[in-house]
Amino acid sequence: MTVTRGDIERAQVVIAGRIHRTPTFRSTELGVSLKAELFQHTGSFKARGALNRLAALTLEERGRGVVTWSAGNHAQAVAWAAAEASVDCLVQMWQTASPFKVERARSYGATVDTSSPDPAAAYDRTLEVVDREGRVFVHPHSDPLVVAGHGTLALELLEDVPDLDTVVVGVGGGGLVSGIVTALDGRARVVAVEPERSPALSAGLEAGEPVRVGTDTIADGLAPPFAGELPLEVCRGRVESVLVTEEEIADGMRFLYTQAKLACEPAGAAAAGAVLAGKVEAGRGVAVIVSGGNVEPQQAAAILREQ
Numbered sequence: 001m002t003v004t005r006g007d008i009e010r011a012q013v014v015i016a017g018r019i020h021r022t023p024t025f026r027s028t029e030l031g032v033s034l035k036a037e038l039f040q041h042t043g044s045f046k047a048r049g050a051l052n053r054l055a056a057l058t059l060e061e062r063g064r065g066v067v068t069w070s071a072g073n074h075a076q077a078v079a080w081a082a083a084e085a086s087v088d089c090l091v092q093m094w095q096t097a098s099p100f101k102v103e104r105a106r107s108y109g110a111t112v113d114t115s116s117p118d119p120a121a122a123y124d125r126t127l128e129v130v131d132r133e134g135r136v137f138v139h140p141h142s143d144p145l146v147v148a149g150h151g152t153l154a155l156e157l158l159e160d161v162p163d164l165d166t167v168v169v170g171v172g173g174g175g176l177v178s179g180i181v182t183a184l185d186g187r188a189r190v191v192a193v194e195p196e197r198s199p200a201l202s203a204g205l206e207a208g209e210p211v212r213v214g215t216d217t218i219a220d221g222l223a224p225p226f227a228g229e230l231p232l233e234v235c236r237g238r239v240e241s242v243l244v245t246e247e248e249i250a251d252g253m254r255f256l257y258t259q260a261k262l263a264c265e266p267a268g269a270a271a272a273g274a275v276l277a278g279k280v281e282a283g284r285g286v287a288v289i290v291s292g293g294n295v296e297p298q299q300a301a302a303i304l305r306e307q
Contacts, residue, residue, distance in 0.1 A: 001230055003144040008151035008183045011052040015149060018051055018084075022153075024160035024287065029259045030275055031282030032168070033161050037153060038264050038293035042104075044221070045153055045176055045291045046077035046140075052149030053138050054081045062087050067135040069093075069126040071119070071220050072101025073267075073292055074140040079110035090135060092126045094118050098220060100296040119215060119225045141173030142228030151179030157287050164188045165285035170270035172222040174201045174231025176291070181238050188285070192239045193274045195249060198223040202241040204232045218303070219249050221267030221292045242280060248273040250303045256290060257304060266303065268292030 024035045041047040054066070065088035068078040075091045082089035089110040093102055095117055105112050116122035130137050139146060153176070157164060167184065171177045171192040181190050192201055195217035203211040204227040215223035244252075249266050252273025256262040271288045274280045 001142070001144060003147045003151070003178070003182050003230070003234065005182055005185050007144065007148040008155065008179065011145070011148040012152045012155055014055050015048060015051045015152065019048055021156065024157065027260055030255070030272065030288070032275055032286040032288045034260060034262070034272070035153065035157060035287055035289045036262060037289055037291035038262060038268055040291070042073070042076040042080050043293035044073040044077065045150055046074045047080060048152050049143070049146035049149035049175060050074070050077040050081035050138065051084070053143055053145040054085045054087060056145050057085070057087065057136060061136050064134045064136060065089065066138050067092065067126055067129050068138045068140065069123050070140055071223060072098050072105070073221050073294060075105040075110070075112070076101065076108060076294065078138050079105045079108035083109045090129065092116065092122045092129070094122045098296060101294055104294060120212065123225070139228065141175030141224070142230040144230065147175050147179045147182070147230060149179070150176045151183040153289070154180040154183035158184070158187065161285065161287050163285045164287055166191060166283070167287050167289065168193060168271040168275060168280050169289040170219070170222050170267055170291070171201050172198070172267070173224040174227045174235060176289070177201070177239060178231040178234035181234055190239045191242055191274070191280050192235070193242050193244055193271045193280070195219050195222055195270065196243045196245055199243055200224055200227040201231065201235065202243070205236060205241065217249070218246055218299070219266040219270055221265060222270060242274050244270055244273050244277065244279065248277045252276055253303055254306070262290050263293060263300070264290050265292040265295035
């Protein structure tokens with residue numbers, strides 16, 4: 001199981017004209033370029049990988065339908081891509097998942113099951129569904145086609161930031177960062193930013209295998225219970241890991257709202273928060289990914305009021 005730069009270039013062709021070419025602009029206040037991926041379909045980069053994966057389904061697989069497991073952004077992206085392809089979609093979420101994101105997934109026509117008590121139980125239920133119903137599992141971070149789709153974001157960055165030397169990206173299960181690492185192929189350093197309260201990728205890299213971690217963070221989009229085997233394989237020795245506190249994530253969100261006018265969710269602000277806190281040095285060749293525009297108004301208001 002692997003992914004290559006050629007896979008990403010092919011994915012770019014597959015999804016061309018079906019995704020937004022999201023803008024990259026310079027933030028003089030932060031001293032970096034911002035890739036505004038929150039303007040993507042469904043509000044995050046996840047639409048890239050979902051489209052690429054659904055496009056590869058055989059006629060027989062389309063008839064069986066798909067299932068996925070997600071806290072929200074991947075769920076929405078797969079639901080949207082499935083609707084675009086007229087494929088039945090089941091999403092496994094859990095009881096504490098954001099009601100806002102649950103309803104957004106349903107709005108694209110997916111069936112959403114929130115009966116599991118936590119992410120780990122929902123993952124186990126997903127595997128049971130695959131065995132029982134034969135649905136195709138669109139894995140959020142360990143499917144090579146999903147990762148290849150996500151990597152198309154980095155190809156755009158290489159065009160938009162000619163002097164690119166560093167990409168700073170918020171990380172959960174590792175699907176996006178592994179796509180970026182593969183697409184860049186050594187052309188720039190990659191800094192993976194994780195919540196201190198949900199360090200799935202760094203814990204997995206240290207252990208050499210997926211490790212279950214806590215997920216108690218405001219950045220629910222960066223809080224899977226473990227990182228995927230594929231991202232761990234791709235990222236080993238190729239990324240730098242930085243952890244951010246809850247307040248640093250909130251500071252990043254407030255900065256993006258007030259200074260960059262980007263209405264992102266906490267997960268979309270982690271990378272900017274790391275730069276703002278001085279944990280990653282700013283510079284002309286530094287690009288920060290802002291992905292995730294799905295936040296409940298009440299949560300956004302509380303963070304903006306510094307509560």
